[in-house]
Amino acid sequence: MSSLLKLNHIETHIGQYHILQGVSVEVKKGEVTVLLGRNGAGKTTTLRTIMGLNPASKGSIVYKGEEIQSLPTYTIAKKGIGYVPEDQGIFSGLTVEENMKVAIQIDNEETSKRLDYILNLFPDLKKFWKKPGGLLSGGQKQMLSVARAYVNENELLLIDEPSKGLAPIVVEKVMESIMQMKEQTTIVLVEQNFYMASTIGDCFYIIDDGRTVSNGLMKQLKEDEEMKRKYLGIA
């Protein structure tokens, strides 16, 4: 499978802090690539660097054969990279419908088809269509956040810890919807929930102290107790 996105020795500074100090990741088309690592390891910063929100100070990011590390965020987004931030990034004062409308970049027939597909994938959003985003449960907010990125014709989705703060039964639902999206989109998933990460992921990268320290196939990591203990704190 061919590479859709490649991070080559990325370094990122935030203010005076040298946060990423060598992150290299290859994302293959059609796969779910999972970024793992302890709290504060640099996973969110890696996604923000891809989006140009915390631009890289060194290294290159190649998306579909083109270097994007110096482009502004809106240009990167327009190239077909959708971002679902850790804090969900929805508008609590806007209705679900309005949240979706604001997210839509191009409104054409294709978009309404995608919207129909999404509302089948997330029936709760249909149910709460005219209700303010702020009234949704944690799981529904997460689904709205994913739907907002998914409604556009993105070829790549970056999803940051979708299971965070959700009850196990809701995690299961979010997992199912990501599994379905996987059929049509390439995904980079940051996920601390190892059950979810290992169920959905095809391959993994471990980030530790701002560096990628290991990578491979998810099915290998599942058996590697030593690695899980060392970097993920899983006994």
Ligand SMILES: Nc1ncnc2c1ncn2[C@@H]1O[C@H](COP(=O)(O)OP(=O)(O)O)[C@@H](O)[C@H]1O
């Ligand atoms: N705006 C910021 N200013 C200073 N330090 C930051 C900022 N954002 C993140 N960091 C630091 O960068 C490191 C990596 O953070 P982050 O990428 O959010 O980690 P993760 O998502 O893996 O938990 C942490 O030590 C965090 O404190």
Ligand SMILES: [Mg+2]
């Ligand atoms: Mg994070």
